[in-house]
Amino acid sequence: MSGGRWSARLTELGIELPPTVKPVAAYVPAVRTGNLVYTAGQVPMVSGEMAATGKVGAEISPEQGRELARICALNALSAIDSLVGLDSIVRIVKVVGFVASAPGFGGQPGVVNGASLLLGEVFGDAGAHARSAVGVSELPLGAPVEVELIVEVA
Known part of the structure; x- marks a missing residue:
């Protein structure tokens, strides 16, 4: 999308x-260094509350986990927006x-x-990214999913 009109998208x-x-x-939601912004790990908080807690494959279905990962990605985009503005994003580098x-x-x-598909939907080709998906035994506050982004900005 030319001009980085991600807000319009x-x-x-x-x-x-x-x-x-x-x-x-003791951390901040996002940090810029050069032309990269790194977000802190974002959990599926909605209106100040955890959207769900538990482990995927037990209390949380994979489908629910996918939706929660989407929420995490939206929270990460919000952190980027509050730091540099969403429209300054050139591309998603890594999830x-x-x-x-x-x-x-x-x-x-x-x-x-869930996070990757949202980023592709919003950013098109600029949303294609490298990625790691890691299974862990516990996440903060009982979160089922946590997502962090690295993005290139103008």
């Missing part, structure tokens, strides 16, 4: 960025997704797809 898709989630410890996984659950890539 969100409106076109009927997506509203949530308010930036306040940090729960790192952590999935609190029940024993034996190996579907982390499918869960983190």
Whole structure:
């Protein structure tokens, strides 16, 4: 999309960025260095509350996990927007997704797809990114999913 009119694209898709989630410890939501912005890990907070808690593959279905990863990505975009403005994004460079996984659950890539698919929907070719999808035993505040982004900005 020419001119980086990502805000207009969100409106076109009927997506509203949530308010930036306040940090729960000693960190900031996003940091810029040069032409890169790194977000802190974003959990699926909605209106100041965790959208769901538990482990994917037990209390949380993979489909629910995918939706929660989408919320995490929206929270990360909000952090970027509050720092440099969404429209300054040139491309999504990398997505790192952590999935609190029940024993034996190996579907982390499918869960983190919730974030990846949202980014592709919003940013098109500029949303194509490198990615890691990691299974972990626990995440902060009982979150099922945590997502962080690295983006190139103008």
